[in-house]
Amino acid sequence: MNRVVGRGVRATAVAVVAAVVLVGCTGDSDDGFRPGSVDLADPYAPGSGNGGYDVDHYRLKVRYDPAEDRLTGQAVVTATATQNLSRFNLDLTGLQVDHVTVDGDVAEHRQDDGELIVTPGRRLKNLSRFTVEVGYGGIPQAIGDGVLGGSGFHHTDDGAIALGQPHSAATWFPVNDHPSDKATYDIEVTVPQGLAALSNGVPGERTTADGWTTWRWAERSPMASYLTTLVIGDYRLNVATHDGKPMVTAVPAAVPATGPQARTLSRTGEIADFLAGLFGPYPFESYGGVAVTDPRIGYALETQSRPVYGPGFFRSGQPNYTVVVHEVAHQWFGNSVALKRWSDIWLNEGLASYAEWLWTEHDGGRSAQQTFEQQYDWTNWSQPALDPGPDQMFSTAVYRRGPVVVHALRRTVGDEAFFQILRTWTSERRDRTATTEDFIALAERISGRQLGSFFDAWLSGTTAPPLP
Structure with a gap:
């Protein structure tokens, strides 16, 4: 989301x-x-x-x-x-x-x-x-x-x-x-x-x-x-x-055919291909997206194979590709590999938000490392990303601290192990549910390192951990 x-x-x-x-x-x-x-x-x-x-x-x-x-x-x-x-x-x-x-x-x-x-x-x-x-x-x-x-x-x-x-x-x-x-x-x-x-x-x-x-x-x-x-x-x-799979996108007939909604959704396939190169094969039999104009929909949601995008993402009149990156990344993280319990929502949102960082770098913007350093400084470390509480499940503790944790893991285990962790996660857990404990166990298995204290500090600690 x-x-x-x-x-x-x-x-x-x-x-x-x-x-x-x-x-x-x-x-x-x-x-x-x-x-x-x-x-x-x-x-x-x-x-x-x-x-x-x-x-x-x-x-x-x-x-x-x-x-x-x-x-x-x-x-x-x-x-x-x-x-x-x-x-x-x-x-x-x-x-x-x-x-x-x-x-x-x-x-x-x-x-x-x-x-x-x-x-x-x-x-x-x-x-x-x-x-x-x-x-x-x-x-x-x-x-x-x-x-x-x-x-x-x-x-x-x-x-x-x-x-x-x-x-x-x-x-x-x-x-x-x-x-x-x-x-x-x-x-x-x-x-x-x-x-x-x-x-x-x-x-x-x-x-x-x-x-x-x-x-x-x-x-x-x-x-x-x-x-x-x-x-x-x-x-x-x-x-x-x-x-080789159907791609169905839709925008309200009342909006211009060349408007930001249609232009944004037109890159869904390209974005999915970029993410597949990082996370493994796209996990479903169809692609797509739907843009809606109802102001009550103040969010975008990763509805399986066909995300729905609220009108707020297009208020500028310009395309918004990062929101597509986020929701398409969820097809791997949150949809194919789903949560067993809602307290682990950082697994969905942290990884989907991190995909935005990777796309921005790929698309000529700032690097993931630069975004990490900025978000590290902006993070409210008193709020945990893991089990943030029902009232905070869609808060910056999840959406901003979550991807910070993901990049810190990358810095800690190295690029080769990091991307192997993500690809193994999406292949071994495909069509199943998972928990944070499952993710930590996989990260330790792939990296050959004990990571319990790392995740304790970065996910739940109340002070900023040292930069890796």
Whole structure:
């Protein structure tokens, strides 16, 4: 993610179905079957995520009518039980559930404070796969998280934008809403003819009938739920191929075709190639980006394979390539290698911000070393980059101190080991989740050095460490 700060960074009837292949069983309440947890106890995202199962795939079919601001949906969620499961929850905010089935059988369900609570007719054995079908709908809502402002589903003049970190997905489909549970997606969105419906992954067949157009997208690499997006409206699309993969970029039809948004997004492929030379192969099957003009989107977000850029990055009237560098770098750091817990967010933002330093040097600007020296002097060392606290997870402690830590590591272990660490991280952890401890262990393995005291000082110490 990148925030804009000052001048710059950063239907009627409802139907949803969620399917899961279940192996059921019987037994009474004391036979070892118990409900899954209703919260993963992540203090950075209280109430988000649920325990007792791991989602493999979401198949989403939604229909949205901007004139009525009404969404109807059918979700099929395929998962695997991670315990003997008598009941489980999905996160869903602001929408009403019409029906739920588990493995084709009607299941009891109720909703309570952003939770969809499902009791299947047959209990689910540990390690069994199951399918949940959920029918839902209503008027979707934005949510305020107190950090970025509005997240979730925003109704716009010509459509909608579903976007946000750490929350957003649960405002438009039932989900296990925590990055520790990544899954693949098929997303089908039906909107009035003439509007675009943009989402993640590879574009599929587009069909039109009776004044409605259905757009199809497939993300075959596991994706954290906050990295999903849905952008509906009057957009000008550029559909091309880059390195043998589809590249879909879009800007609002109301902005000039040669304006800063389109000019900025036109270099997405070039930037991805530059970063691939440093970090290893680009990790997904498609590229792209979407620029939006809604002023409520005061940030850019690394939504998987297709980042979304808020209007603040283009206020100068000039292209802004560094924001593309940041969000494309996240495709490796944060998307392909995702967080297991939000307190490690410096791993996402520190490495993506450091990519900006490398691009600036590559593009003829100041060197990474010069930027490091400046940022070292500007850093507030009383604020940790690691586990900064929920209110500081998008603060300069993460975005400025984070890349300082990364460059200090480079200076400490040397260029050869440093870039080998990054390339090994992205290859060994591809499509998985990770922690700071995992990163430190890899850095020590590649460099052959003990780095615990280094990371303690640079990530969490309260005074400036000596320059390496």
